[in-house]
Amino acid sequence: MKSGNFWQADPPLLRFSSFPFQLETIPVALYLISIPEVLTRLFPEEGSWDTLKTKKALFLSEEHFPKGFSEKEKARFHGFAVAKRQMEWLCGRMAVKELVRTFLGDTRTGAGIAVENTEKGVPFLPDFPEYALSISHGGDLAVAGMVLEKGGRLGLDLEPDRKRDTEALRRMAFSEEEWAFLSGKPEREILRHWTLKEAGLKLVGQGFHLPLKKLEILPGGMRVHGKDVAGVSCWTADIEGGHLLSLLYGKVENR
Structure with missing residues (x-):
């Protein structure tokens, strides 16, 4: 495995006002929601949001629902058991x-912009299936990312910076080499x-169906089942x- 330019040594600090955001080096656009x-x-x-996290499901009336959601999506919202x-x-x-x-110039409101999921939970746009999509949420934020060229793949993950049991993470998630x-x-x-490992699971379209230690993020690149991707x-x-916030993007050759 060659190091190349894969590993990013100095992550930038982005303000919330920086979004919508498009990476300069790769054609990926990001949109952040508070x-x-x-x-x-x-x-x-x-x-407050902190209070709401402990509450049961909320009801959102038709007239107050955000624009652009279909009846199916509204039913999905009301199908969750908890407000969080x-x-x-x-x-x-x-x-x-x-x-x-913003980035595809689709001005439809109503229920025009549909979002579906594959059997393994990977989100996609039925009207724009050629553009890879990924969604994440963590803490106070939700984010969506989209590859702005056809044929790409994308996985992203967003996590609040809070104290974690790193020893538990080591046992559960990281290989010996990692x-x-x-x-x-x-x-x-x-x-x-x-966060990079979670992004990798989304990129290969497996979610947690793939054992965590079988997907490795190393300084030289990503490896799945011991094979370089x-x-x-x-x-x-x-x-x-x-x-x-972390993302992995590419036109994956080895799956």
Whole structure:
């Protein structure tokens, strides 16, 4: 495995106002949504986001639902059992629809911009299946990313920067070779490596169907079941307010 330009040594700090955002080096666009802001707008009487996380499901009336959601999507929202999951899902889908409007020039409102999922949970755009899509949420934020060229693949992950049990992560997620690279590094960088692994699982379209230690993120690139995955780029950033965002993009040759 060659090091090349895969590993990003100095992640940038991005402000929330930087979004929508398009990477300069690879044709990927990102759209970030603040979950507390959406909550305040849609449910002004429900209290704070931290309080809402412990509540049961909310009801959102037809007239107050954000534009661009189909009846099927509204039913999906109301099908979640807890308010936290409802808001994370809703804000993720809002980010996707804003991406399409902003970067693909699709001005449809109503239920025109559909988002579906494969059997393994990978999101895609039925009207634009050639553009790879990925969604994540963590802490106070939800994010969607889209490759702005045909035939690419994308996986992204967003995590709040909070204290984690790094020893538990080591046992659960990291191979011996990964841990040899990570051992002794600050907890924040171990968490960043975890976000890259989650992004990798999404990129190969397996989610957690693939054992975590079978997908390795190493300084020279990504490896699945011991085989190098060619053509993958790595990008990671810090988001103001204490979040880590990582993505992997490429035209994957070895699956």
